Amino acid sequence: MTAANPFRAYMAVTAAYWAFMLSDGALRMLVLLHFNGLGFTPIQLAWLFLLYEVAGIVTNLAAGWIAARFGLASTLYAGLALQIGALAALAQVDPAWGVAASVAFVMAVQGVSGVAKDLAKMSSKSAVKHLAPAGDGTLFRWVAALTGSKNAVKGAGFFIGAALLALAGFDAAVWGMAAALAAILIAVVLFLPPGLPAGQKGARLSAIWSTDRRINRLSLARMFLFGARDVWFVVGIPVYFQTVLSDGTPDGRRAAFFLIGGFMALWIIAYGAVQAAAPKLLAAKGKPEAAIVAKAIAWAGWLVPIPFALAAAAATVTAPALWLTLTLVAGLLLFGFVFAINSAVHSYLILAFSDADRVTMDVGFYYMANAAGRLVGTLLSGISYQLGGLPLCLATAGVMAAASWISARRLRQT
Numbered sequence: 001m002t003a004a005n006p007f008r009a010y011m012a013v014t015a016a017y018w019a020f021m022l023s024d025g026a027l028r029m030l031v032l033l034h035f036n037g038l039g040f041t042p043i044q045l046a047w048l049f050l051l052y053e054v055a056g057i058v059t060n061l062a063a064g065w066i067a068a069r070f071g072l073a074s075t076l077y078a079g080l081a082l083q084i085g086a087l088a089a090l091a092q093v094d095p096a097w098g099v100a101a102s103v104a105f106v107m108a109v110q111g112v113s114g115v116a117k118d119l120a121k122m123s124s125k126s127a128v129k130h131l132a133p134a135g136d137g138t139l140f141r142w143v144a145a146l147t148g149s150k151n152a153v154k155g156a157g158f159f160i161g162a163a164l165l166a167l168a169g170f171d172a173a174v175w176g177m178a179a180a181l182a183a184i185l186i187a188v189v190l191f192l193p194p195g196l197p198a199g200q201k202g203a204r205l206s207a208i209w210s211t212d213r214r215i216n217r218l219s220l221a222r223m224f225l226f227g228a229r230d231v232w233f234v235v236g237i238p239v240y241f242q243t244v245l246s247d248g249t250p251d252g253r254r255a256a257f258f259l260i261g262g263f264m265a266l267w268i269i270a271y272g273a274v275q276a277a278a279p280k281l282l283a284a285k286g287k288p289e290a291a292i293v294a295k296a297i298a299w300a301g302w303l304v305p306i307p308f309a310l311a312a313a314a315a316t317v318t319a320p321a322l323w324l325t326l327t328l329v330a331g332l333l334l335f336g337f338v339f340a341i342n343s344a345v346h347s348y349l350i351l352a353f354s355d356a357d358r359v360t361m362d363v364g365f366y367y368m369a370n371a372a373g374r375l376v377g378t379l380l381s382g383i384s385y386q387l388g389g390l391p392l393c394l395a396t397a398g399v400m401a402a403a404s405w406i407s408a409r410r411l412r413q414t
Contacts, residue, residue: 012126014146015164016148016188018150019180019184020080020083021120021154021157023157023177024113025153025157026161027087027090027157028049029260029264030162030164030170030173032048033257034165038095038102041386042236042382043241044103046382047107048103049234049378050112050379051114051116052117054111055112055115056114056117056367056372057287057368058365060370062316062366067354072123076099078117079119079121079123080116080181082116084395086109087175090109093106100138113201120363121239129374134395139348143344144275144348145276145350147275148273148276151340152231152273152276154263155268156265158257159262159265160266162261163258166257167256214411215362215365216404217368217407218349218408219368221300221405221407221408224404225303225343227377227404228375228377228379228395228398228404229339230373230378231380231381232332232381232393232397233258233380234382236381236390236394237328238264241259241263244320244325245260251312263348270336274337278340278341279344281341292352293349293411296342297409299338300409303404304402304405306331306335306338306401307398309331311392311394311397312334340406350363351363373400376400381383381390
């Protein structure tokens, strides 16, 4: 079924996705900075996010079938509702708990949040395939706009999370976010226009596995691409910057929260802006699919040297240095630019490769690979930073980027 006003339906889905990702970004910074302040080690911090990523792997595989069976609107509502529940549960954390109990509880709550995120993401991305009018480059423009704006909003969430932690405290922050998201869910349920695909009783669970070699190879490239980012993004860089920027006093910690949150927000917002502009930056209008595949391969290769160069710079110093901090900021922003082009091209290609009648399953499979990359990157972020500091953390990101490039090159063989 096609929406009577597909653009209105597209904007409603986008608004719901924005609200979710704002809370998702804020929640990540709240958890990371709050528990780092409580003295958790890098590996313990990584554990807090592991179930979030494991949940993403399972959810994306199942969500494609759930959406095909029960409809895209249902999975979108479920994602928002689960995130509200996760926020409410997180407010129950007691600082008096032991480390093991705190890690186990927060892991479980983050797992629920991971399910929520991937239900919302799969629903929103799949909807674009159905709502985008047939036309020259329309699909690329609409998916780039959705993905880019989502990441800009998530970047704002990173800053809001850090600011709420500094100004209101952990409990007040999560309760306020839960209340705001509940209001958004009510509005979406009441005002989402018709047009999203309804469920099909004949949808088979076994159909979630992709048999298309293009989708499998693109998914592998996606897995390593996001692993390359999360190796430094999840634990390494935030913990390093907090070490460099905080003097250990309460005021110093609050100032560091704002600076770290500001940088992470800037990175995500700039990443989203580049994603949204990717069709113009690549002059993709009117280009055949093979030409876009060639660009995907080229941009994957251009990402590889950046983390290796930053790792080499970090290895030359034995104590925090201003020049290194500035080099890291500039280098990671460059990484973000190249990464954003890669991500935008992937997001277009998965929809271009998918058939309309199984798009939710193909998108679910693809984002399962995305979640697997984030899981590996999250685990390696804590391990590499604890074992070898920032140089090993960044070098590991370079290895993952190289694996993504090698995987992308195989798209030529399909």
